Amino acid sequence: MELNSIKPADGAKHAKRRVGRGIGSGLGKTAGRGHKGQKSRSGGYHKVGFEGGQMPLQRRLPKRGFKSQSLKFNGEVTLTALSALGLAEVDVAALKNAGLVGQLVKFVKVIKSGEIATAVKLNGIGATAGAKAAIEAAGGSIA
Incomplete structure (x- = not known):
């Protein structure tokens, strides 16, 4: 050629x-x-x-709706998912490693969906009023 x-x-x-x-x-x-x-x-x-x-x-x-760009940094975890995780201490990094929240997430909140029986200590994670009561009833704490 x-x-x-x-x-x-x-x-x-x-x-x-x-x-x-x-x-x-x-x-x-x-x-x-x-x-x-x-x-x-x-x-x-x-x-x-x-x-x-x-x-x-x-x-x-008509103009309609708005989607906040800051929502991609927020994550939610249920009580059921938290109990299935099986860790004594849980922080945002542990949830990311388990795949329960996305890699971009900075703020995580536990919501009261399901039940928890084991004591879990939350570090740097928020919780709703109902979830907080359920975690403390199971012997856990929120820091």
Whole structure:
């Protein structure tokens, strides 16, 4: 193989459409642009979402909702998941290693869903009022 004999694979390249080159090409005269109007002219087009002066859809519909970007740093753990973990002392790093919260999470809160029977000490983890009562009833503590 020589540099002068290299060529692309068959079917990899196709000829560019040559518009406005006579009636025999099938794309002569108006060159596939139809007759008159803004879209037939060079440089003539409109911005995305423009509806000819009618109030555009994105402006007709009401503004709705908001999703806080700080929520990705918050995590929740249930009492059931905490008891299944089987650790005496639990912190955010332990929950990340167990896969109970995401790697981006900075603040974790225990919620009262299920039950806990073993004593667990929480370090740097919050808890709802009901979860706190259940953990302390089982002999655990929240630091």
